[in-house]
Amino acid sequence: MSKKIFSHLQSLFGVTKSELIAVIIILAGLIAGLIIKNVLNVNHDKNLKAEILYQALDSIAEAERTTFIGTDKNGQPDSALSAGDTIIEKTYYPKDKKKEAPTSKININTASLTELTRLPGIGPATAKMIVEYRKTDRFTNIEDIKKVKNIGQKKFEKLKNFIIVK
Numbered sequence: 001m002s003k004k005i006f007s008h009l010q011s012l013f014g015v016t017k018s019e020l021i022a023v024i025i026i027l028a029g030l031i032a033g034l035i036i037k038n039v040l041n042v043n044h045d046k047n048l049k050a051e052i053l054y055q056a057l058d059s060i061a062e063a064e065r066t067t068f069i070g071t072d073k074n075g076q077p078d079s080a081l082s083a084g085d086t087i088i089e090k091t092y093y094p095k096d097k098k099k100e101a102p103t104s105k106i107n108i109n110t111a112s113l114t115e116l117t118r119l120p121g122i123g124p125a126t127a128k129m130i131v132e133y134r135k136t137d138r139f140t141n142i143e144d145i146k147k148v149k150n151i152g153q154k155k156f157e158k159l160k161n162f163i164i165v166k
Contacts, residue, residue: 105164108139120158126150139165 009020102118108130116127126148133148142163146156 102162105162107166108142108145108163109134109165119162121155122159141165 006017006020009015010017013020015023100118101120102115106115106119108116111130113124113127113131116122116130117124119127122130129148129150130145137144137147139145142160142165143156144165145151145159145163146153151159
């Protein structure tokens, strides 16, 4: 009986036996997939997958934001994180945002990179030079900061009201 069906289908569609078997296997796979999807209700929730992906991306973004040199997730200096300042180096800083002056004086002998960059006229490169200078020489008075490259009298005038030495 099956030979007659195969012969009839071959002559009807004008295909070889091998081609007919391949088509039957493909159709059987499609039918099995439809049965599994609709009858057995194995339905993958696309919204759940998207939600998991968004949560993962959000947590990665939050981790990236909180590893900003010595700051917490709100961008405020955190003394517990400042020890890692010299390990984590960021290559970007907002250019268009005006820097807020520090609310209290900063000890230039112990300040983290983040705290130093909050000083007027001090960017990440100069802050790093201050930290490097501190490794070999200690600041004994606030005028000693002029010994750091790129800090002259003009920049010192902007800084002197915001720094102390302890």
